[in-house]
Amino acid sequence: MLRASGPHCQRASCATPGAGDRCKRDWRTSMPYEVRPLLTSDLLEVTEIYNAACRARESTQGSRSWSIKEMNEFLLERRASFEAYTCVEKGSVVGWAAFTRLRGEDAEQTAEMSLFVQASFRRKGIGSALASTLLNRSNALNLHCIFAMAFKDMPHVVSFAERRCGFSIAGCLPEIFTHNGKHYDILVFERLIAPRSGDRVHRLR
Numbered sequence: 001m002l003r004a005s006g007p008h009c010q011r012a013s014c015a016t017p018g019a020g021d022r023c024k025r026d027w028r029t030s031m032p033y034e035v036r037p038l039l040t041s042d043l044l045e046v047t048e049i050y051n052a053a054c055r056a057r058e059s060t061q062g063s064r065s066w067s068i069k070e071m072n073e074f075l076l077e078r079r080a081s082f083e084a085y086t087c088v089e090k091g092s093v094v095g096w097a098a099f100t101r102l103r104g105e106d107a108e109q110t111a112e113m114s115l116f117v118q119a120s121f122r123r124k125g126i127g128s129a130l131a132s133t134l135l136n137r138s139n140a141l142n143l144h145c146i147f148a149m150a151f152k153d154m155p156h157v158v159s160f161a162e163r164r165c166g167f168s169i170a171g172c173l174p175e176i177f178t179h180n181g182k183h184y185d186i187l188v189f190e191r192l193i194a195p196r197s198g199d200r201v202h203r204l205r
Helices: 007-011 040-055 068-075 126-135 155-164
Strands: 022-024 032-037 083-089 092-101 110-117 145-151 168-179 182-192
Touching: 032 126, 040 068, 040 083, 040 092, 040 110, 068 092, 083 126, 092 126, 110 126, 126 155, 145 155, 155 168, 155 182
Parallel strands: 110 145
Antiparallel strands: 022 032, 032 083, 083 092, 092 110, 145 182, 168 182
C-alpha cells in the first residue's frame, strides 16, 4: 500500500533522515517535521489517515474503514510490524510508514511496505522522508525482499515507488479490486536488498 506525494516531492529540500531526524517541509519554507518511531498514542491519527485513504480508493487493502483496534493488531500485536514510523508536525501525525510481516515461516526476510500521507500535507517531501527512513533500516532488519502494491491508474504513486523508493514492477493483478462497480488493476512492486559491504549474510534454517 503506497499513497504518498507525487512528482513534486522531488523538489523538496530534505536530507536523508533517521529516527528522530528532522526534514524541511518544502524548499520554500523552514517549518520542520519530525520522523520518529510510531507510538501507541499515534494509533488514532494513523487510523484516521488510513481510513481517509480508503474512502478515496487509495488503499489496496480495501475500502472498508478500520478501527483503532484493527490498526493496533496490524502494526503492533497480531502481525507486529518489523518497524513503523510517523511524521509529526506540532504534535500531530501527518503521515506514517511501516514494514509489515507476511504470514509463514519462509517469509521472515520479506516485508510489505505501507506508506500514507495526510492529503493536505502531500507534495511537501513527507512521503520521501518516511520512505527514506524506513528503507534505510532494511539491512539492520535483515530484510532481503520488500514489496508494495499500488493502483495502476495512479501514475504519480507509481512514479514515487519507482523513482523515490527504488522499486521495480514485479507484476500486475488485472481488475482484482472492485470499487463502486468498477474494476481496477493493482501493480505489485519489489525491491531486493543487497547486504552492505562487510555485513554478514544471515542464513535462516
